[in-house]
Amino acid sequence: MARTAGRPPRSKAEILEFRSKIGKHALEIYRTEGFGAVSMRRLAREVGCAPMTIYAHFEGKTDILRYLWADVLTDMSHDIEKKLKSVVVPSERLQTAAQTFIAYWIDHPDHFRLVFMSNDVTRADVSTFVMDDNTLAHVLMFSDLIRNVLPQEHDVKMRTDTLISGMIGIAFCMITIPDYPWADATLMTKQLLTSIIT
Amino acid sequence: MARTAGRPPRSKAEILEFRSKIGKHALEIYRTEGFGAVSMRRLAREVGCAPMTIYAHFEGKTDILRYLWADVLTDMSHDIEKKLKSVVVPSERLQTAAQTFIAYWIDHPDHFRLVFMSNDVTRADVSTFVMDDNTLAHVLMFSDLIRNVLPQEHDVKMRTDTLISGMIGIAFCMITIPDYPWADATLMTKQLLTSIIT
DNA sequence: CATTAATATAGAACGCGTACCAATTATTAT
């Protein structure tokens, strides 16, 4: 298969390497100086390339920010796993996981905004959130926790999705509408869980 | 009461008038050309004042966008009221209201982003959402609907807040994470409601 | 009238995300 002349496209490995290099620097900036400090121009400056070169590897800024999600999500996961260690009863495990999940976002509202709200309102057509395997694992964890409480239930997926969107909703509301006197998050989570396990 | 010399501060009425004038133009632009077209510079151009003058009356862009919320919220309210006309059973009324609420946001994702996500991630410290009387009325509507289903229940506030944050969560997730194969929104809403009315 | 304080204005500036383009530079097949 005679390839045409000219410089060949970047190899898969080269693409990944560049992307992860950018992601690494973005994470560094984000960790030390916060979210607002992460900008395309600065990223290019620190990596040592022209600002426009980044656009050859990423769709845009949101595409870069996805590299920060993994960091936050594993951080949250560790919180949950730590709490789950001392809990054995299935229903209590589900309860603990849900409470820890919500508490994490409320305690780290900037992380929540980064993961769930780091999109441009003007670019609403572009899909913000892309589920990768890592993210999906967190969903599956809750799925398993529910299954352990309701072994013979077959609506597990629907219940899982309801729980997850409900938990995210509680965190979302308490973070973005802090002026409203929301009921206690723990109680709301409990209330939400009653619908899932009945 | 000897006032100091000099030009007196703007009267309350003047302030309100200017603010509502800006809001009116913002709404006009938003309606005809969408959210992305609303900008401070253009707003100033159309209103006929210097861009900086706006900053004397508004904290920033988010402060202006709040004027668009009322429009969206009453639009949604009308949807719910229309649907509720033919429903009399309290539990069905609650069900209908909830389903319509969620359907509205899913059908108008740009409105959802405008109301709930029109904040700057970099300015996370500033409270995005400010509850005014109009917004509060919608909360109270759900509160009443729940009370009608559970007349002797005293946890109505907590249940209301759980329902509202849960509904917003469902809409939020389905809008911002469209790639994930969410369970049917109607079923999730039903599932969510089971916790509220038990 | 003059003084004085509140307000409005113009203009420049900063950094931002993003787009476009012409000029390289790198790498391959011929």
Next chain:
DNA sequence: ATAATAATTGGTACGCGTTCTATATTAATG
């Protein structure tokens, strides 16, 4: 070497939200 193709670069540009400064304008008091 040469030609062809991909990748990168630099520069320019647009509009954005926002801040700053200096200068007018306004409307009250003395």
